[in-house]
Amino acid sequence: MKSSTSIKYKYAFNSKKQVVYVKELQRSTDTKNEVFTCISCENILIPKLGEVKQKHFAHKHVQNCSEETYLHKLAKLIFEQEYNASLSESKPFYIELKIDRRCNAHQNYFGKTCRLESINRHIDLTKRYKKISLETRIDEFIPDILLSNMTRDKMLFIEIAVTHRITDKKAEAKFPIIEVNIETEEDLSFIKERVFSLSNPKIKLINFNIKLEEGKLCGDFECPEKVGIFRVYKNGKSILTWESLPKAKSLIESQSKNSFLYHKVINRDEPYSLSDEYKKNLIDAYNSNIEIKNCFLCRYHGKNQSCYDDDKKPIFCKFLKISCNSNRASECQYYRPDQKNFPDL
Secondary structure (H helix, E strand, O other): OEEHHHOOEOEEEOOOOOEEEHHHOOOOHHHHHOOEEOOOOOOEEEEEOOOOOOOEEEEOOOOEEOHHHHHHHHHHHHHHHHHHHHHHHOOOOEEEEEEEEEEOOOHHHHOOOEEEEEEEEEEEHHHHOOEEEEOOOEOOEOOOEEEEOOOOOOEEEEEEEOOOOOOHHHHOOOOOEEEEEOOOHHHHHHHHOOEEOOOOOOEEEEOOOOOOEEEOOOOOOOOOOEEEEEEEEOOOOEEEEEEEHHHHHHHHHHHOOOOEEEEEEEOOOOOOOHHHHHHHHHHHHHHOOOOOOOHHHEOOEOOOOOOOOOOOOOEEEOOOOEEEOHHHHHHOOOOOEOHHHOOOO
16 A cells, blocks of 8 residues: 555546546647546546646645555556557557467378467457457456457457465456456556557466367478488389478379389387388388389398488498498399398397
8 A cells, every 4th residue: 555645546437437548648738728637546636737847737735545546446447448549540550479280281181280389360359359348247257358249259358467466266257368467557558559469467367268279280391391202113113201291192193193103101109210111111112022222221231321312321231242222122133032132220
């Protein structure tokens, strides 16, 4: 509790019970004749409109007045004023929400969805809530401000916290709540701007069930989710690469008829060892009677090294006495597959 002499009140009621901001007042006969009263204690206030000190209202008579009550009532009134203005002017009153997103464009093809980075999105409250009321009982609760649609099957509580936060009982109820922390008159600025931002530490969202956004959300080849594509070409060569879902689909559809002898989708997180994954699929293809030719399967191949594509030379051929990549077998007349010499995985 503070004395009214220690508070620089910037807001008051005029004679029509409208909230007036002192900085918008000018010295005039109308201002001099107007009767201003305190939002908290309802006693008379005098506007101080000097050029030296900051403009403010002061109580006509020195007395105790609750700053907490003043800020609490003022925040409710400013919110009501701004929200009604948004409704009447068909202008937005935004809340910023963090939206989780998932692209399911390739779910039927690969049985896999792509979880994208969450985004912050501005949602216009006035599109959902067309009514506003103060201190209205809903079940056993009386929210500071109630936003609702016309039938009240959609409701949102706005709670103004000056020194007291909302109770655990209210927080655990089914209703979505926006708790707005107001400590000074300056904290009213974001209400006047009609934006509740996630970056604002004064805003707390409670019981918000934010719907996952799904659909074809990735660009043509910008999907971060990947699958492995192991393929054997008609000349016996093979390769394993990790591709984004749209690129993998495009690759399979464009080459499966013309270039691939065989392909397999590896539908899991990227393996710890790509080398072992590649060798495993070489053996699986051979055991499936695919006409694959690879040095890792040949009786003459030397000690394996960690490699899984054509760019390295992991093979030492004991017959030709040369180092080569594993697909050299596709053009080697001495290639002899031998299960006894298959990689030990």
